[in-house]
Amino acid sequence: MPEIGWILVEAGVKAVFIVILILSAAAVSVYAERRVSAIIQLRLGPNRVGPFGLLQPIADVFKLFWKEDVVPKAADMGFHRLAPVISLGIAIAVYAVIPFAHYIEIGGTKYYFGIAPNVNIGLLYILAMTSVSVYGITLAGWSSNNKYSLFGGLRSSAQMISYELSMGLSLIGVLMITGTLSLNEIVLQQSGWGWNVFVQPLGFIIFLVSSFAETNRTPFDLPEAEPELVGGFNTEYSGMKFGMFFLAEYANMATASAFIVLVYFGGWQIPFDIGLGAGSIALALVQFAWFLAKVIFFILFFIWVRWTVPRFRYDQLMNLGWKVLLPLAILNIVITGVWIMIFG
Amino acid sequence: MSLTLLLFLILGVLSIASAIVTISSRNPVVSAMALVLHFFMLSGLYLTLQAQFVAVMQILVYAGAIMVLVVFVIMLLNLGDEKKLSEKWNIRRIVAILFAFVLAIQFISIYITNLPDAAFIPESAAFNGTVQAIGTDLFTNYLVQFEAIAVLLLAAIVGALLLAKRKIT
Numbered sequence: 001m002p003e004i005g006w007i008l009v010e011a012g013v014k015a016v017f018i019v020i021l022i023l024s025a026a027a028v029s030v031y032a033e034r035r036v037s038a039i040i041q042l043r044l045g046p047n048r049v050g051p052f053g054l055l056q057p058i059a060d061v062f063k064l065f066w067k068e069d070v071v072p073k074a075a076d077m078g079f080h081r082l083a084p085v086i087s088l089g090i091a092i093a094v095y096a097v098i099p100f101a102h103y104i105e106i107g108g109t110k111y112y113f114g115i116a117p118n119v120n121i122g123l124l125y126i127l128a129m130t131s132v133s134v135y136g137i138t139l140a141g142w143s144s145n146n147k148y149s150l151f152g153g154l155r156s157s158a159q160m161i162s163y164e165l166s167m168g169l170s171l172i173g174v175l176m177i178t179g180t181l182s183l184n185e186i187v188l189q190q191s192g193w194g195w196n197v198f199v200q201p202l203g204f205i206i207f208l209v210s211s212f213a214e215t216n217r218t219p220f221d222l223p224e225a226e227p228e229l230v231g232g233f234n235t236e237y238s239g240m241k242f243g244m245f246f247l248a249e250y251a252n253m254a255t256a257s258a259f260i261v262l263v264y265f266g267g268w269q270i271p272f273d274i275g276l277g278a279g280s281i282a283l284a285l286v287q288f289a290w291f292l293a294k295v296i297f298f299i300l301f302f303i304w305v306r307w308t309v310p311r312f313r314y315d316q317l318m319n320l321g322w323k324v325l326l327p328l329a330i331l332n333i334v335i336t337g338v339w340i341m342i343f344g
Numbered sequence: 345m346s347l348t349l350l351l352f353l354i355l356g357v358l359s360i361a362s363a364i365v366t367i368s369s370r371n372p373v374v375s376a377m378a379l380v381l382h383f384f385m386l387s388g389l390y391l392t393l394q395a396q397f398v399a400v401m402q403i404l405v406y407a408g409a410i411m412v413l414v415v416f417v418i419m420l421l422n423l424g425d426e427k428k429l430s431e432k433w434n435i436r437r438i439v440a441i442l443f444a445f446v447l448a449i450q451f452i453s454i455y456i457t458n459l460p461d462a463a464f465i466p467e468s469a470a471f472n473g474t475v476q477a478i479g480t481d482l483f484t485n486y487l488v489q490f491e492a493i494a495v496l497l498l499a500a501i502v503g504a505l506l507l508a509k510r511k512i513t
Contacts, residue, residue, distance in 0.1 A: 004347045079373065120474055124400040131408025135380065138412070142373065142419045150419065157416055161409070181475055 014115050018095045026250035027057035033250075033303050040307045064243035072145060072236050079143035084237065084244035087136030091251035094129045097122035098258055099184045101268045101287035105279030112184070113268075113284060122183040123175070126259060127168055130214055134160045136248065137216075137233045144236035152232030155314070159213055159220065162321040167210035169329035173203040173336040174263055187267030197264040202332045204264045206325050211256040213321065216249065218306040220317060257298035258291075265294055351392050359385035372418045376411060383407040395473040 038045025046053040099117030103110040141153015197204045213220040268287035276283035365378035390399035
């Protein structure tokens with residue numbers, strides 16, 4: 001029992017750290033989104049609260065907390081309350097298997113950077129969680145009892161179901177090469193510059209496009225297309241419930257970036273030798289910073305795409321998912337198989 | 345009390361409770377969401393038995409794909425008057441209760457004859473539950489069955505496309 005107690009304490013401490021990290025990352029990316037969009041549109045963006053407007057996210061959160069929480073009379077109260085919790089909860093739950101760095105060794109015990117980075121189903125776990133995250137949006141749309149919300153929810157379900165397929169299939173190429181589902185193992189196999197993106201360029205592109213669709217970001221943000229759906233699935237949400245959807249969206253973006261970095265861009269592996277022993281705290285911190293830098297790069301990429309590319313039409317979206325990405329993903333599996341058969 | 349037993353009790357109670365909500369709720373959406381919760385609890389139970397792959401597939405396929413479709417259909421159909429759906433007493437109901445009774449007696453008799461004192465998980469379970477072990481089995485011992493299912497699913501997809509593409513006159 002004491003051993004189990006220690007495992008629980010370790011997991012609990014890590015979980016608290018990760019939740020703080022995700023929430024602050026979400027807040028910072030909201031700020032980054034507003035500043036970058038301002039630069040792209042030749043504006044200044046928020047620059048009044050604190051130096052360079054850096055305290056803007058805190059002001060935003062305060063505003064959301066103090067707002068009145070309006071719930072429509074005809075809404076299904078229980079599900080209306082539950083939907084944002086599901087959205088944010090699942091967005092955070094994904095981080096259970098994400099390794100932030102390798103490990104630090106104290107007194108012969110290895111402490112891994114992540115709650116369960118070595119489980120042999122890490123990749124499938126993330127896919128399972130992203131497939132379940134559609135409930136938050138669907139329930140929000142349905143329980144609001146508003147036609148625009150419902151349309152937003154339905155669109156989002158259709159979109160996520162369609163793009164999940166090509167997302168999962170594009171990862172199979174990586175699985176065939178690495179032969180493992182453990183995220184730490186996949187990262188370990190990409191030592192040096194042996195990033196999977198060089199061996200799986202087609203798979204990477206399919207995965208990238210699908211993750212844009214899965215996170216409901218432009219050019220795939222039809223569930224919340226404001227000109228036709230008011231606000232989409234979150235039309236009837238206000239106050240901190242809206243804030244939770246907002247945080248979940250940015251947390252999902254961070255997850256997608258982390259996932260891309262881990263699977264295709266070498267995760268926390270530092271491509272050159274920096275002369276620090278394995279298991280030392282310094283090396284782990286450098287790995288963590290290196291991983292974080294790559295994740296931030298992809299978050300900025302997500303933002304950049306959002307403010308430069310226009311939204312797809314609904315039929316274009318479905319055609320792209322089913323008639324372009326899905327066949328390409330299957331082609332990628334065939335090519336990888338043939339490659340492994342000849343050269344493997 | 346070991347962690348496995350504790351987890352088993354929590355997950356077991358919650359899975360039975362959510363199953364009861366699934367079949368007894370009047371609201372179809374509540375019912376569907378209770379079923380999703382039930383799948384999560386089942387997947388947790390699989391994990392305590394070291395069946396990682398089955399556990400994740402339970403969520404990925406059932407909770408993530410099939411139930412999303414069910415929820416989708418419920419929302420589109422928007423079943424209004426649930427009272428009309430309730431059945432009256434008929435022969436079907438009586439037979440169903442009879443069978444449920446027989447099943448209950450069977451369960452009780454099994455439980456009485458061999459009381460489970462401790463959960464027994466063989467040493468090989470940790471390996472047998474992995475994706476590698478299941479994959480190896482699928483592509484060696486059960487290859488014919490696997491391919492047969494693939495053909496069956498393909499036929500089902502073609503059939504679904506045919507139905508969807510048919511012009512409504």
